[in-house]
Amino acid sequence: MNISSTTFYNICFAAYFAGLLLYVANLVTKRFILRKVGTVVVTTGFLLQVAGMVVRWHEAGLVELAAAERATGLTLAGAQRFVVYTQHPPWSNLYEILVYMAWGIIFVFLVSEVKFRVRFAGILAVGLALTAMGLASLTSDATIKPLVPALQSWWIMIHVISSAIGYAAGTLGAIFSLLFLLKAKQRVSLTAVAAGILGVNVGLYLLLGRGVQLFTTADYKVKLLKVMGGELIPAGRMMGENFAPYYVPSPFVGQLMLATVVISVVAIVLLAMKRKTQDVPTGAALGAFALAFGASTATIALIIINATTQLDVQVAAETAKTLMPPGPWRLAIQSAQWDLALFGIGWVAQLVIFLGILKPDALRQSLPDAARLDRAAYYSILIAFALVAIVLVTGALWAHYAWGRYWGWDPKETGALVIWIVYAVYLHGRITHGWVGVPAAVIGALGFFVILAGFLGVNLGWFADGLHSYGSG
Amino acid sequence: MDSPEEFDPEGRAADIALAKEQSGVRRIYAMAWSFMCSLPRAMYLLMILGVACFVGMFFDQTLTYEEHAAQWAQQAWKLKLFTFLEMNDVFGSWWFVIIIGYLLISITACSIERFPKIWLDALYPRKHLSDQQLKGIKQTYRTTVTSADIPKVKKVVGAIFGRRMFVDERDGTSWFFLERHRFARFGVYIIHFGLITIFTGGILVNFTKIDGMMMISEEKNARLVRVWGPGRMPYTHDLGFDIRCEDFRLKTFIDGAPMEFESDLTVWDPASPVNPVLRKTIQVNDPLEYKGYTFYQASYNPIPGDQRVKLDIGPRGGERRQFDLNIGEKTVLADGTAFLPIETIPDYAGLGPAVRVQQVFPDGKTTNFVVFRSYPTFDRDVRRDQYEVQFHGFDQVYATGIQVGRVPFIPWVFFGFLVMFVGMFMAFFMSHRRYWARLVPAAGAAGGYDLVVAGAARRHQYAFEEEFAKLREVLVIAFGEGESQKDRARALREARKQGKTSSSSSSNSNSNDGSDDVTTKEST
DSSP states (O other): OOSOHHHHHHHHHHHHHHHHHHHHHHHHHOOHHHHHHHHHHHHHHHHHHHHHHHHHHHHHHHHHHHHHHHHHOOOOOHHHHHHHHHSOOSOSSHHHHHHHHHHHHHHHHHHHHHHTOOTTHHHHHHHHHHHHHHHHHHSSOOSOOOOOGGGOSTHHHHHHHHHHHHHHHHHHHHHHHHHHHHHOTTTOOHHHHHHHHHHHHHHHHHHHTTTHHHHHHOOOEEEOEEEETTEEEEHHHHTTOTTSOOEEEOTTHHHHHHHHHHHHHHHHHHHHHTTTTOSSOOHHHHHHHHHHHHHHHHHHHHHHHHHHHOOSBOOOHHHHHHOSSOOOBBOOGGGGHHHHHHHHHHHHHHHHHHHHHHSHHHHHHHSOOHHHHHHHHHHHHHHHHHHHHHHHHHHHHHHHHHHSOSOOOOHHHHHHHHHHHHHHHHHHHHHHSOOOSHHHHHHHHHHHHHHIIIIITTTTTSSOOOTTOSOOO | OOOHHHHHHHHHHHHHHHHHHSOHHHHHHHHHHHHHTOHHHHHHHHHHHHHHHHHHHHSOTTSOHHHHHHHTOOSHHHHHHHHHTTGGGGGGSHHHHHHHHHHHHHHHHHHHHHHHHHHHHHHSOOOSOOHHHHHTOSEEEEEEEEGGGHHHHHHHHHHHHOTTOEEEEETTEEEEEEEESGGGGGHHHHHHHHHHHHHHHHHHHHHHOEEEEEEEETTEEEEEEEEEOGGGOEEEEEEEEEEEEEEEEEEEOTTSOEEEEEEEEEEEOTTSSSSSOEEEEEETTBOEEETTEEEEEEEEEEOSSOOEEEEEEEETTSOOEEEEEETTOOEEOTTSOEEEEEEEESSSTTSOOEEEEEEEOTTSOEEEEEEESSOTTHHHHHTOOSEEEEEEEEEOOEEEEEEEEEOTTHHHHHHHHHHHHHHHHHHHHOOOEEEEEEEEEOSSSTTEEEEEEEEEESSOHHHHHHHHHHHHHHHHHHHOSOSOHHHHHHHHHHHHHHHOOOOOOTTTTSOSTTOOSOOOOTTO
C-alpha cells in the first residue's frame, strides 16, 4: 500500500485544525452554521484517523510477519499468520499512544456534542487533541518496531481501549468543569477562578522547573539533542539511559520563570482577597493578573526562541567527556516539548480567563447554562470512573498471567489508581457530601493534571522507571 | 452511599449524645464507632491515600535501601527521616498500612452503619406520604380535579405506573405507589463489599504468597527459589521438587532486540514414582503450573565466558562462508589472510552487539575493525577491503530467568473484582426511582379533589428530571396545566428563607441548576 498511516494522520491533523478555526469563528461571529460545519469537519478527521489506525495496524502486521518469518525462517500461513498479523495494535509506543489519546478525546467530544452540545468545549477538546498529535509528531521514534514479548497479549486490546476512552472522558470532564466554573456566576467569581488558574500555573512552573533547583540556581534545564541520521535524538537516549537524559540550562529562562512565579503569587494573593467582593477583578488585582499572564507568555516565548536559535550548544568539559559521540549538540523544540505542551495548556487557561475578565458577559452568554455543564461533567467523570476501574482490573488480570503478580505498585499502576481515587472522591463528595457545583468542578478540573501525571508522567520519566516504560519521550 | 440528610445527621448526633451520657468503655466504643462512620473523614483519607501513592511513585521502589541511601540521603537527618518513613518500601511502610487499614475499617463501618436502614427502607418503603413529606419532593405535579374525574385519574395513573402499582384507598383518599429498580441502591454496597474483598484478599495474598526468581542454566536442575521477603530481605525457599531447564531458545530481531524467548522445562518430583512428572515449553504469557506454583518466563542471562562468535567471511561481492570462532581463535583463508575475533562488545555506543575482529594479512601486517550485528552491510560499505566480514551473533549458553509465584488467595481477589463490577453495573446502569400519587378531597371547595403526583430518584437526577417531564406531559394533556412548578419552587424558597430552619448544605437551597442532590426529605 502506497498511502501510509502518516498521510492519514496528517490529513486528519489538518481537518482538526480546520475544525478548531471554525469553532473559534463560530464563537466570534455567533453563526451556528460555522459550528455545524466545524463538527462535520472534525467528524471527517475522526473517520480519517480511524482509517489511519487501521492502515497502521496493517503496516504493523506486515512488520510483525516479516520479523517472525525472518527469525523462524518459516513462511507463516493460516491461523498462525493471522495471529501474528493482528497482534500489534496501533497503540504500542509513545507516538502511537499520543495519536490514540487524541482519537479518544475527539471520540468522547463528538459523543458529548451529540448528547450535551456544549459550545466552547470544542475549542478546548480539539485543541488538546491537536496538542497530543503535535507532540506525537515531535517524538523521535515513530517507526513500527516489533512488539516486546510482554505486550504480546490480547489483554492489551481491552486494557488500552478503556484507558484511552476513560482518560479522554476524564479530560472532557475537566473541560466541562472549567467551563462550569466560568459560567456559574452566583457560586464562584471570575476573580476566584483566575486565582485558581494562576495557582495551577505556579504549580506547573515549580514542578517542571524542578522545584528547589529553580530557587537555588535559577536554572531551567532542557534536553540536549544530537542530529543522528536526520533525526534529533536526546543525548540520554544514546547512552542507553532513556530516563536520565542530559540537560543543559536554557539561558535566562530560569530567571524569567522565577519572576513569573513571584508575580503570579502576588497576583493570587490580590485576587484571593477580592474573590468574595468582586466578580471581575479591577485595579491592582487585574493589573497583577495581566502582568503574570504577560510574564508566562514571555517565558514560553523565550523557551521557544532559545530552542530554535541556539543551533550549536557548548557543553561543559566534564559533561562532554561522558558524552560518547562528540558534538555538535543542539537545542530544538524537542528539547522541551513536554514542558512547552504543559505550559501551553496553562497559558491557554490563563488566556481564556483573561478574555473572560475583559468581556465577562460575552463569555458567559456564549456558554450553555450551568446545569448542563455540570451534568456533562458529571456524566463524563462517571464514565471515566467506570472505565478506569476496567483499566485497573484488566491490568491486574494481565499482570497476573504475564508477570505472576496482579498488583505490584508499579508507577503506572499506582498512577491509574490515583486517578481512580480522585474520581471516587468526586463521586462520593457529590452524592453524599453535597459537593455539587463548585467543589465538584474544582476536583474535576484538577483531575486533568492527575491524568497527565499518572498517564504520561511515567513515560516522561517524572517518576521511577517501571514495567510500563515501553515508550519514552 | 445514600443521602446523609435522610438518616445520618440526626442518627449520628443521637449516637454522640448517647455516648456522652454513658461512661467508660461503652462511651469510648460509641465514640470510636461514630468516628469510624464519618464519611467526610473517610473522604479526606481517600485524598491522603492518593497523595501517598504519588509519594510512592516519586521514590523508585525497585531500589534497595542502600541504593537509595547512596543516591540522595547522605545527610544524617535525611537518612533518619528516610529510614523512619521506610521510603524504600512506601507501599509496605507502617504509615501506608495505617492509611489502608483505616480506610478498610471505615468502609466496613460506614456500610454496617447504613446498610440495615437502607435494607428496611427497601423492604418497607413509605407508600403513604403526608403533606409535609410531599412538599419536600422536587418533582411533583399538582392539580385539582372534580369527583367526576376520579375514574379517569385512576385510569391515567394506572396507565403511567403500570401493573406493579400499589393501590390503597381509605376514607375517600386514594394512594398510588410504584418503585423501580429498588435493588439498584444496593449497588454501592456491593461495590464496597467487592473492595473489601479485594483488600482483604490482598492482605491474605501478602502473607501467603511466594514471589521469587530462579536462574537455571541450560541442562541444570534447581529447587531453591530466591524470594524477596518483608522489607526486601532476600531468603531462599525450597520448592520440594526440582525444575530442570532442558533448553533455552532466544529469537531476536535483526537489531538484536529479543523477539521471543522460551524454555523447555521438566519437573522432577521425588514424591512421584515417574520422573519427569511434567514437561512444558514456557514463554512470556504462557507459564507452567505445578503443585500450586506457577513458573513464568521472565528473563534470561547469558553465561559469561564460553562464547562462540559467528562470522561470515568471504571475498568482496563473492560467496561467503560461515565460521564459528572462539575469542582469539584464528581462521586462515586460502590466500593466507587470517581473521580472529579479539573482543566481544555487548552494546557498542548504543548500536547493539558488536565484535572487534583482527585481520592478519599474508605479509604479517594486522588491522583491527568492529563489525555490528545490527548493520549487516556495515563492513562492506565502510571498510572497502577485498574481504567482507559479517557478524551474526554469539552462540551463547544462557541461564533462563524464571519467576516463581504461588498466590493461594488469588481467586478471592478475582472474586472481589467480579463483585465490584456487578455493583458498578447496578449503581451506574440501574436507577432507583419512586413514584407516588395521592387523590385527597380538597379542604376548601366541596366536591373538589387534590391530585398530587410525585417522583424521586436517588441517583442520576438529571435523567430522572427528563423522565418526570415526560410523565408530566401526559398528566398535563389529561388534567390541564396544574399548579406551576416555578411558582411552587419560589414559594418553597421563600418559605425556607423565612423559616431558616433547615441547616442543610448551601447547595440545596441554591436553585434548581446543578443540583444532583437528593432533595427528598422524607423524614423531615
